[in-house]
Amino acid sequence: MGAPVLGGTNIPNSMTELTVRRLLIDLEQPVARHWCNGDAFLTAWFNALSMSFPIGEQFFIDSVRRGHQSLPAAQQARWKQEVQGFVGQEATHRRIHALFNAQIEKHGLVNAWGPRARERLKRVEGSDPRHGLAITAANEHFTALFAEWMLAHPQLLDGSEPRLKALWLWHSAEEAEHKNTAFDLYQALGGSHEWRVKWMLRVTLIFLSDTLRQTVHNLQRDGTLWRWSTWRSGWRHLLGKGGLLRTSARPWLAYFKPTFHPSQQHSERSQQWLSENSALYTRVGA
Ligand SMILES: [Fe+2]
Ligand SMILES: [Fe+2]
Numbered sequence: 625m626g627a628p629v630l631g632g633t634n635i636p637n638s639m640t641e642l643t644v645r646r647l648l649i650d651l652e653q654p655v656a657r658h659w660c661n662g663d664a665f666l667t668a669w670f671n672a673l674s675m676s677f678p679i680g681e682q683f684f685i686d687s688v689r690r691g692h693q694s695l696p697a698a699q700q701a702r703w704k705q706e707v708q709g710f711v712g713q714e715a716t717h718r719r720i721h722a723l724f725n726a727q728i729e730k731h732g733l734v735n736a737w738g739p740r741a742r743e744r745l746k747r748v749e750g751s752d753p754r755h756g757l758a759i760t761a762a763n764e765h766f767t768a769l770f771a772e773w774m775l776a777h778p779q780l781l782d783g784s785e786p787r788l789k790a791l792w793l794w795h796s797a798e799e800a801e802h803k804n805t806a807f808d809l810y811q812a813l814g815g816s817h818e819w820r821v822k823w824m825l826r827v828t829l830i831f832l833s834d835t836l837r838q839t840v841h842n843l844q845r846d847g848t849l850w851r852w853s854t855w856r857s858g859w860r861h862l863l864g865k866g867g868l869l870r871t872s873a874r875p876w877l878a879y880f881k882p883t884f885h886p887s888q889q890h891s892e893r894s895q896q897w898l899s900e901n902s903a904l905y906t907r908v909g910a
Contacts, residue, residue, distance in 0.1 A: 639702065640804050642709025644716060645905040647794050649787035651723035657731050657846070661783035664848035665839075665857035670792065671728050672838035673770075674721045675735040679742050680763065681718040684806065685711050687756030691809040694753045699812065710805040712908060713798045724791065732845050737838040744830075754815040760806035761820065761886075762827035765879050768803040768886060769872040771796035775893035777866070790904050793897055800894035803886040817882045824879050 660666040692700060692707045725735065748755050774780075774796040781789040810820065843849035862869045875889055 639706045640709075640802065640808075642706060642713060642802050642805075644709060644712030644908040645794070645798070646716065646908050647720060647790060647905050649720075649790055649904070651720065651727060651787070651791075653727075654730065655724065655727040655788065656785070659784055659788055661780060663857050664843065664846060664851065665854045666780060666861060668839045668842035668846060668848075668854075669835070669858075669861075671733060671842050672737065672835055674724055674728070675733075675737050675838055676741060676834065677721040678718045678725065679738045679745070681714040681721075683741075683745050683756070684760045684763065685714050685718075687753070687760045688806055688809060690753040691757045691806075691813060694813060695809075703809070703812075706805055707809075710802050713802055716908075717795055717798070720791065721795075733842050734845065735838075736841055737834050741834070754810055754813050754819065755823070757806050757810040757813065758815060758820050758823035759827060761810050762824040762879070763831065764799070764803055764806050765824070765876070765886065766827070766831055767799045768889065768891070769875055770868065771799040772875075772889070772891060772893065773868050773871060775800070775897055780861070790901070793901070794905065797894040797897045800891035801898075803889075803891070807886050821880055828876070 658664055658667045660670055688707055688710050692703055695703060729735065748759065774792060778789070778793060781792060840849060843854060848854050859867075861867050864870070878884055878888070
């Protein structure tokens with residue numbers, strides 16, 4: 625693997641202030657089999673994503689920490705708070721999704737994605753820290769697109785238990801909030817556009833195939849893979865008008881522009897959700 629170097633360092637004008645929040649929900653209680661509005665497809669899709677979080681978000685944390693340590697000493701202090709906020713948010717996400725995953729695994733689901741991702745990510749261990757950051761930035765772009773879609777369609781969770789609705793919307797809001805961090809660190813370390821784009825192409829292939837594979841796996845275990853209603857829901861929510869993949873195509877493409885920055889994509893819904901739902905969480909360290 626080569627070094628993703630090109631151009632000089634690029635320091636962001638302002639740092640992002642990130643609050644770590646503890647979500648006040650109980651995930652010790654069982655979760656309904658089709659917890660997402662009674663929809664087998666959406667449940668399997670969200671379950672698949674959740675299965676990737678404990679391993680994936682640990683990788684993002686490690687990559688951002690390594691990137692931070694690779695900065696010149698003079699710059700590290702400037703980044704310290706943002707990095708702490710990022711790590712705190714992702715650590716909370718992975719912890720709470722591990723609890724959620726333990727509940728859905730009681731339905732007989734098997735997480736094949738997590739172990740596969742762990743093996744794959746070992747290949748970048750010890751390489752230039754910008755590789756880990758480019759992978760993280762690409763995944764964070766995906767997560768930000770998903771978060772935006774989720775916050776724009778909260779009705780998808782209308783028939784779900786309030787604690788599960790809170791889980792997914794809180795995670796989405798915080799993803800939108802910290803979407804700049806890995807990208808800015810990559811830029812600050814002089815990461816090239818060429819490598820950023822190469823990693824985005826690889827991450828796209830891997831992320832989409834892994835999500836679909838785990839979703840199908842979940843549906844098979846659930847016994848709902850071959851129902852018309854499952855496929856209808858999949859089509860509608862991914863490729864139909866307003867569907868996730870359909871609405872995300874254009875903002876996904878924007879990542880390939882040399883002038884792209886995550887802050888160019890709007891995320892007002894994130895702040896709005898956080899301010900309207902402050903009773904659902906406490907601030908850590910506040
Ligand atoms: Fe997260
Ligand atoms: Fe994230």
